[in-house]
Amino acid sequence: MKFVSKLALTAMLALGSTAMVTTPALAQKEKKGAAKEDPNALKVGDAFRKAAQPAMEAVQAKNWAAAAPALDALDAVVQNDDEKYYAAYLRSRVQIGSNDMAGLTKTLPILIASPRTPANELPIYKRQYYTIVGNQALNEKKYAEGIDNLLKAREAGNTDFDISIALANAYAQTGKPNESVAEVDRAIQAVKASGQKPPVAWYQFAIPRVYATGNRAATAEWMKKMIADYPTKQNWRWGVLVMRGSADSAGGRLTSAQRIDLYRLLRTTKVMADQNDYIDYAESVNSAGLPWEAVAAIDEGKASGKIPAGNPDVARIYASAQAKAKAEGSLTPLVKQSQAAANGKMAAQTGDAFLASGDFAKAVELYDVALQKGGVSADDVNLHRGIALYNLGRKDDARTAFGQIKAAPAVDLAALWTVALDLPALT
Secondary structure: OOOOOOHHHHHHHHHHHOOOOOOOOEOOOOOOOOOOOOOOOEOOOHHHHHHHHHHHHHHHOOOHHHHHHHHHHHHOOOOOHHHHHHHHHHHHHHHHHOOOHHHHHHHHHHHHHOOOOOOOOHHHHHHHHHHHHHHHHHHOOOHHHHHHHHHHHHHOOOOOHHHHHHHHHHHHHOOOHHHHHHHHHHHHHHHHHOOOOOOHHHHHHHHHHHHHOOOHHHHHHHHHHHHHHOOOHHHHHHHHHHHHHHHHHOOOOOOHHHHHHHHHHHHHOOOOOOHHHHHHHHHHHHHOOOHHHHHHHHHHHHHHOOOOOOOHHHHHHHHHHHHHHHHHOOOHHHHHHHHHOOOOHHHHHHHHHHHHHOOHHHHHHHHHHHHHHOOOOHHHHHHHHHHHHHHOOOHHHHHHHHHOOOOOOHHHHHHHHHHHHOOOOOO
């Protein structure tokens, strides 16, 4: 996503309304008996004074078309630094009025270099010059040049959040996700400090880039911040799916079991979208030997109205899952067998079966056995144990279980489930 920056407009308005609000005074033409002149007035010659008059009148009348040739004539008679400064001052007014930023990039350096520029206006000239030049460089995709100038604009006192937004884009374009995200965060803090709410697009720009850095904890925190400001089902679902997509694009594709765990998260947090979600979910768990979960998912989809009646794929999966669940019979005998097994593999599998059937307490019991006996993936067991504890309402215990997961992509799923523990009511 690319932000549309208002840097240029902001620079023009600030320069026009804040700087150069007082017209520089010209020294009066020497007259016999004249009152004492302002010692700070600009010293100009007769030829310049004469040429300046039509230029001044055009600028004051905001007649930019008439001002342009008058200024060209004025430039032709410039003889000293004071005259050069005053001509640049008048030309800058025309460039501001006619929205001529390219011209300003040539005029502002003259004002910056002139000793006649008032001390209180010099910082304004500098920050606006660097802002305009930096923005133009970014428009031309000269990212390094743009970054350098915008950082100088910030050093000169430009604290507008548009600087951060433009820098975030530039850093993203140059493969610097950490710097890009830091600038988005800076913009968010600036907007919040003003009592406003940052756009959701800023969070959606940052989250995939935080994830790309490999910092799962930071990704989870960004998800929390987005949902805190925008607690909608759409945004939560977007966050879950974008992390799945990021994992796939980074080469760490989720296994079928891990995709099931994502569907479980969508279902638990009530953000399943439509019949396609339910069909894919039900078929996945049925194929994985968890028919009870397929039946429950389809029943839920029908009850919510998201699975319309008469869908042949749903009918096929549902009939298959019911037949498999009946053939499996009771899971109770498997508990003693799991407890007597040499390692924890059977206990983990039995725990998964209880999780799928909705008996979360028994699932936790079997997962504890699996971890105690060993010979299993502790990350996978802890993930499923945390999901069971979540469904039991034991949030602190679930948080602990998710926190014990270390390796990607299981740790990514754990981060999402951890965020879900503190989800506000979604609309």
